[in-house]
Amino acid sequence: MTEVQLSLNSVDKTYYGKKIETAVRAVKNLSLQIKKGEIVALLGSSGCGKTSTLRMIAGFEDVTGGTIQLSNRDIHDLPPAKRNVAMAFEGYSLYPPLTVRDNIAFALKAERISRSESDSKVIEMAKFLEIEEILDRYPSSISAGQQQRASLARALVRKADLYLLDEPMGQLEPQLRSVLRVRLKQYLQVHQMTTVLVTHDQTEANALADRIAVMEDGELQQFETPTQLKHKPANIYVGTFIGEPPMNTFAAEVKPTGKGFQFRLEETGEILDYQAVDFQQSLHDQLIKHKRIVLGLRPHAVKLGKGALMAQVISNQWLGDQSHIAAEFANKIIVAVSHQRESFKLDEKVPFQLEASDLHFFNAENGNAIAHGLEI
C-alpha cells in the first residue's frame, strides 16, 4: 500500500472583506489524502475553490482552519520556500533579468550537482517542452505559451516532495497541449512525482490524473479515478461535469409496474418502460423508494433516427471522428454523439430513443446518485 504523501485535513479558507458580510468561504472543510507518486487534479468551474486550495498547499494563502501535512510534517504554517514544493503558477512568473535557461537552471542551484549536469538537465527539459530555441531569450520577448512552458520547466526540473501546477497548459494551443499532455503524464509517472494540478478542463483532468477531486462552491464533490467518476458519479453535478458532450438529464416519475419500472418523463409525459429482468435486486430496491428521480443518459445513449420520442435538431456538428448533434426535446437541449457523419439538418424533426444499457439515477431533491447502470 502506497504511503500518503500529502494530506489535507478539514481545510477551510475564508476571505474577509472590509465588512463581516462580505466574507467569502472559498474552501469548506476539505479533506484529501494524496499518495506518493500520484497525480491528482483539482477540477471545477471558476470560483469552485480549486485555486485557493492550491495556493494554501503552496503557502501563498493561510489556512483559515484545518491542517496540511507533506511527507508527514505539518506545512500549513511554513512559508512557501520551506515546504520543499515546486510550483508553476499563473502570476509566479519567470525572473525578468534572467534568460529562460538561467531561470530554469536557477531552480537547480539548491541541489548540489555539477554545472554540466545542471546544463544537461535544463536542455533535456527544454527539449521535452519544445522550448529549446528560446533558451537564451528573456521572458519579456517570448510568447505567453512559451512563458508558460518555461515556468513549467522550472518547476519540473527540481527535486521536490510535491509539484503544484496551476492550469499548466492553459496558454497553449490545442495541438501542442494534446502532445505535451501525454509527455507530461509519462514524465511524472516515470519519475514518481507527486503532483497536484488545477484545471477547469475535464478532458485535461481525465487525460493526466490518477484521481480527480471535483469541487463546486468550495466543497469536495467526489474524489475518484476518472473511470469511477464517469461510471459512478456521486451526484448530478459530477455526472454532468465529467464528459464532453455532457450527460443528458431528465426529471421523471417512477412507476413500479408488476414487471419492472416505468419512468414517465415529467416535461412531456413520455414513458420509458423497463422490465424487471433489466434490474438487479439492489437497484430495484433503491428505486422503489423514490417517486421522482432524475435520469442521466450519456450522449451515446441517445440514438437518433428511430424511436418513439421526437426532437428538433438545432445543430449537427461533424468533428472528423465523431458528430455532436444537439436537439430540442421537452424544453431542453439534449446532445447525442455518433461516430460517423450524420445528415440531420437544422430544424429537422427527428425520432429518437434512449438506450437502456447505461442509465444513471439521481435523487430529484438533492441530486445525489441513487444507483448506476442496469446491472444484469
Next chain:
Amino acid sequence: MTTLQLDRVTKKFKADVVLDEVSFEAKAGETVVIFGPSGSGKTVLLRVIAGVHEPEEGKVLLQGHDMTDVAPEHRDVGMAFQNFALFPHFSARENIASPLTALGKSESQIEEQVHSIAQLLKIEHVLEHLPRALSNGQKQRTALARALVAAPKTVLLDDPLRNVDAKLRFEMRLELPRLLRRFGSTVLYVTQDYREAMALADRIAVLLGGEIAQFDTPESIYLRPDSIEVAKLFGEPAINILRGKVNEQANRVSVNQNQFIMPKGFHNKAGKFCEIGIRPESIKLFREKRVGAISYEVITITPLNERSVVLLRSQEGLELLATYPAEEQTAKIGDAFWGMVVPEDLLLFEIETGQRCLSERN
C-alpha cells in the same frame, strides 16, 4: 453574393511579413473561420479587415466597395475580441448599446434592440452590472452582444471563446451557429481550436505563416488536406505520418516490415517512397484476424471523452495511435488486436513537398 473579399493583402511590421498575399472571399451570411496556430497572422488579418491596420499591398472589399480609405467606424463591421475589451466604466447594457448610440439611434430603439439580444444571449439578468462584476462567460456574451446588436453586415470574432471555461466553451460551440444565423451577417471567426473551426465554419481558411494553406469546407479540409501540415492541424490525436514504399503493382505500401493495402489509382507511385497518413479513427480494431490486417499489442490507453486513444505496436515495431468509441471496447494494456485501414482512408503525401498526392481519378 460575395460580401467580403481580400485581394492579395500583404501586411508587414518593419521587416516581418505577417500576411503574405492573402486572398479569399466570403458570401453573404457565410461563416468563414480563420484557423491556424499561434503567430500565424490571424488577429492581424482581422484587424486589417476592420481597418485598424493598413495593408502594405492588396485590397479589402466589403459589399463590393474598396475599403482602403474607409475608417473602421464606417465599414459596418462589428467586432468581439478574446479579452472581451468591454468598457470598464460602462454597465453591460451601456456596453451593448454603444454601437447603437454611435449610430445615433433613438433611446427606445436602443432599449428594444439591447433587450432583444440580451435575451437571446441569456444575460438579461446582469445588464446593469459593471464588467468587473461579470463572470468570464457573461463578459464573453456581453462582448458578443455588442458585436451583433447593430446587425452589421460583417462580424469579426477574434477567438471569443478563448478565455472561457471548457464547459461553457462547449455549450457556446453548440449554440453559436444558430445565433449567428439569426443575424444573417457574414462572420469571420478566428480560432486555434480545430473542433470549433469544423463546428462553426461554412468554409475554413487555414492560415500558416501568413499564407492561406487551404481554403475549403471543413469536410474537404479534413478528408482531403492539401498538405501534411494541414492534415496535422485537424484531428486529435494528430494524424499518423509514416514513411512507406509503394510496391511495383501499386497495390501495397510497406512501412518497414508491415504492409497496408493501397487505395486505387496511384500507379504513378509504383516503386516509389512517399509519406502515408493514417487518421487514428481510420484504424478499425478487431479481436480476430482479417485480410490485410496487422497484429498489434496495446501499449497505452487514454480516455478522450466519447472515444479512447490507444497506442498500438506491431510485432515488427510499428507504432500507431488509434481511437475507438469509448463504450465499445474494454481493452487492457497488453491486449492483442488486429488493425485494419480501409484503403480509401489512406492519404499519400510527397516526401519533398509534403503535398498530398492526387490519384489518377482526381
